[in-house]
Amino acid sequence: MWDNDDLPGAELSGAELSGADADGYIRAAMRWHFDPETGSPFWLAQAASLGFDPREAVRSVEDLRLFPTVVDQLRNVRPEHLIPRGYGDAADIVGVYDSGGTTGAPKRVVFLDDWLQRMITHMLEPLDRLGIPLGLNWLGILPTGPHAVGHFIGLAARARRGLMYTVDMDPRWVRKLIASGQTAQADAYVEHLVEQSSHILLSQEIGVLMTTPPMLERLARRDDLLAAITRNVRLIMWGGAHMDADTHDLFRNEVFPGIPLHGVYGSTMIMGGASQRLGDTEYPIFDGFGPHITFRVVDPVSLERVPYGTRGQVVTNHVSRSMLLPNNLDRDTAIRVPALPGQPGDSLGDLAPVQVFGSETVIEGVY
Template sequence: MTDFTDTEFNSHIRASMVWHFTEHTGSPFWLDKRGALGFDPLTDVRGLADLTRFPDVSAELRTVPAQDLIPKGLADKPVRVYDSGGTTGSPKRIIDWNNRSRVTAWGRERLIENGVPAGGNWLHLGPSGPHVIGYDTARYAALGGGIFYTVDLDPRWVKRLLAAGREEEADAYVQHLLDQAETILESQSIAVLNTTPPLLEAICARPRLYDLVRGKVQAIIWAGTSISAESRRQLGETFFPEAAVVGIYGNSLMGVAPQRRALPTDTHPCVFEPFPATTRLDLVDEEGNIVAYGERGRVRLHLVTEEMFLPNILERDTAIRVEPREGSPVDGLADIQTYRSIDDVAVIEGVY
């Protein structure tokens, strides 16, 4: 799968304007907005730079009926609905038909480049249910012919406990999750563990479970919450030196941006790249201007797929802008950090 050049991505945007804003293919959500935009997407949007003309509609994804998000051109397709984690309030909903399958097939290639085995069984110690990460991880395992094991996790319950100051109950819930993971690892062959940084730290604090992970697992993939540079270093160098420890940045709206293979010129140990065929991630200052390479900015998402059109979305994270690798049309992102508050809502990551 080749990377999309900027020229190809601009052509993709123009074709998508016809798809999303034509009566027989567009969704009720975007067709209803067309007349109030103040410009005509069919004639005035020619490429990536024009996507900032659209409003940030992400807050509306909390309440809009999912049926209204489905493009009429996909009316006969099996569409799935997924929720965000609810970190900044009521969950946002997206729909998916084929995009996540494309992204995970591409993402799996990036994981293999970083040492994740192409085959073997996976253990997902993270959310499933309405959260798309469960689907993504199951597909990674299936593409390699492996069995998918999972321990269900309700991240919203953990966040609710922490918000209420009930840390002991939150810890008891985490131990309940780790009990289940330990049971699986004691009897099953697991090549890849997919989980979150807080749960990895909790694993390291349980000697029996830690020994099982270190002795059996060939690769550990972390995602879902931010992690400090020092914690990331300790996971790779001290706790799991024999395993490939690989990060994925992503969320329900944007998809995944796996860690790219390290380059000799990289000054950051972990650099992420989004799926170039459908996604662009800008890092912007308070005025919305893209920051210089090496500077920190807030993540701004442009997602352009058949099922979802999400331009000009300000995400909950900040990152350092990194120059693209040779041949890539997309910038890298390093040192992901989470806003402490967004729209006067405290951000509680919890375990996801």
């Protein structure tokens, strides 16, 4: 059994892990995921076609690049086949969640509670450093089922001892409307989200607002909503659609001055999110949660790392007791930024989507 105490550095935060601890964690993960007694049916079936034994060949975070990208198979795989056998009957299943479907049919993963609790703890850690008090009420204008983010935010509000208000968002419908040229209908749907949000923002004391950059822009168009946010909100968390440096500065310094603006780069294929680096930076920078969530920024053709300060395509890795999703060439580009001390992999600056991924045009829409 893979107990936390058996993993070098497993109970440490990502910023505290040394490279040696992170690599030891990866070796333990390979033993877990590829032992017939503990691995998942999905990965044990993949093992025969890999051409190498991960328990011998994968010795470090860098060696995760040896794996093929398998995430497209998650469009059709049965989620129960993703659960490692080592959990036995003790697998505490939180739920099955979809990717956004931006690049075709959605991919599907299963979340177990041990990973989810660790992810929530990591996601909330910056709030203490930002001085955000406990007991604030939260409003999430976000996708709920079948997407994981709505579930995450509800747990985050509960952990921070606040009430959770929600406005459900269907980003797939918005993308479909935009792709078919029905921009007026897409705009009407976004206005519908604004109207629902207004009933909460104008009648309740919301201390934490979590939504996307397009929704922040639409909320700020209304003077009454902007006044309510300025009066009550102590923290704006943003994610989903990307935010460029100019928009980030505009929101932070002119539209919502005095309210901390904190981003989360979330993805179903990393089973969680990467937090925005605190402090003044030239553009939003997102740091991994190593060794669980790590990034490489590469040339999309050669797949070799680009120099620091250069834009490339993002490769993501997720390695935990409950899931293995290595070497996924993502739909996003970023500027390669040195990681924080002790953190494996790269950090991501000024994230932006590619225009075409595979054969699909990438449309962010409202999320």
